[in-house]
Amino acid sequence: MASSGFQADVRALQKQLAARHLIYQHQHNKQMSCPAMAQLLSNTLYYKRFFPYYSFNVLGGLDNEGKGCVFTYDAVGSYEKVGYSSQGSGSTLIMPFLDNQLKSPSPLLLPAQDAVTPLVEAEAIDLVKTVFASASERDIY
Structure with a gap:
C-alpha cells in the first residue's frame, strides 16, 4: 500500500490495517488476499467518513488467480480496480x-x-x- 496526504493520518491508518491484518492471520491461519485487503481498507476509510483520514491510497498485489491488481482510493473509501494508478502531488x-x-x-x-x-x-x-x-x-x- 502506498499513501499520500497527512502523514499522521497515513501512519494511524497503516497501524490500524496492520492490526486488523494480524487478527485475520490468527483467525484464519493464512495471509489476507489483495481483494480482501482492498475491501478492508475501503471499510476502514468509510467508517471514518465524518472525520476522515486525510490519506489517498493505492493498494497493489496479486488476486486469487495470481494476476496483478491495483486499487485506488479517495479519502472516504470509494475505490476502483484499475490497471495502474498514482496519488499525491506528482x-x-x-x-x-x-x-x-x-x-x-x-x-x-x-x-x-x-x-x-x-x-x-x-x-x-x-x-x-x-x-x-x-x-x-x-x-x-
Whole structure:
C-alpha cells in the first residue's frame, strides 16, 4: 500500500490495517488476499467518513488467480480496480505519462484489446524509474 496526504493520518491508518491484518492471520491461519485487503481498507476509510483520514491510497498485489491488481482510493473509501494508478502531488505529472505508455490507443478499436499494455518485469521497473525521475524533476512540492 502506498499513501499520500497527512502523514499522521497515513501512519494511524497503516497501524490500524496492520492490526486488523494480524487478527485475520490468527483467525484464519493464512495471509489476507489483495481483494480482501482492498475491501478492508475501503471499510476502514468509510467508517471514518465524518472525520476522515486525510490519506489517498493505492493498494497493489496479486488476486486469487495470481494476476496483478491495483486499487485506488479517495479519502472516504470509494475505490476502483484499475490497471495502474498514482496519488499525491506528482500524480498530475505521472498519470499522463503512464497513459501514454500503457493505455491502448483507443477503446473503440476492434477486436477488443486489453486496456493496459502488459509488460515484463524489467520493462515495468524501467518505466517506474523513468516516471519517478521525470516527476521528481518537475514536482515542486
